[in-house]
Amino acid sequence: MPELPEMENYKILLNQKIAGQTITEVQINREKSINLNPVLxxxxxxxxxxxxxxxxxxxxxxxxxxxxxxxxxxxxxxWIYYGTEADKPKRTVRKKLYQSIKTILQKGIQHGGYMDNPLFKDDKLTGGFNALYQVYHREGEKCNRCGSIIKMEKISSRKTFYCPICQT
Structure with a gap:
């Protein structure tokens, strides 16, 4: 599922590949996906x-x-799941979390995000962030920080990976 780093990567790559090009053909596969009359x-x-x-x-x-x-x-x-009002992090924790998210998103953008499929044939950037995962998709592996085993739980049908020592 593309997130911000992938979308930023797509923007950069598409600008390199198609900015300045002329649209030579328009094909509408699903009329519901446009908000105009197809002919217009x-x-x-x-x-x-x-x-x-x-x-x-x-x-x-x-x-x-x-x-x-x-x-x-x-x-x-x-989306972000907080649970109950009492489960929400305190202001200082939220500020630290915000800074951490910002840092990780910037690294994700720099390394092309996590998507496995390249945007075009010679795309070497897309998916470069995969090798930098600290916990995501590493269930059962050791945490790089403390050596504890990374766990995975489903929260609202979404997979959540975490270290039970570093992230609780």
Whole structure:
């Protein structure tokens, strides 16, 4: 499931590959995925040069020569589970957590995220963060910090990996 590092990576790679290119064909596989009449959508996009690609959250924005913007969303979401009000971390813990998340996201972006499938044939960046996992997808392995065995639990049908010593 693409998260922020993957979306930022896609933005960078797509800018390198297709910014400045002209859209030569428009194919709509699912009419529900566009918010225009299909004929108008094709007319709006066809033969337009892609000026730039930006990212806002998990959306990719393709800016076209005619001033229109195509918005791409991969229809996958992320969320944070806190549990009850009493389970929420205190303010100092939240600040430290925020800084840690920010650092990890920046490293994820720098190393191309975790997705296994490259964006294009010679893409060597996508998935580079996999080798840097500290706990994610390492259930049953030793924690790099304390040597304890990493555990996995399902929370709201999502897998959560953690070290029972370092992260409790």
């Amino acid at each position: 959508f094709i007319k709006t996009c066809h033969h337009q040069k892609i000026i730039d690609i930006n990212r806002r959250g998990k959306h990719l924005l393709f800016h076209l020569q005619n001033g229109q913007t195509l918005l791409l969303h991969l229809m996958l979401g992320g």
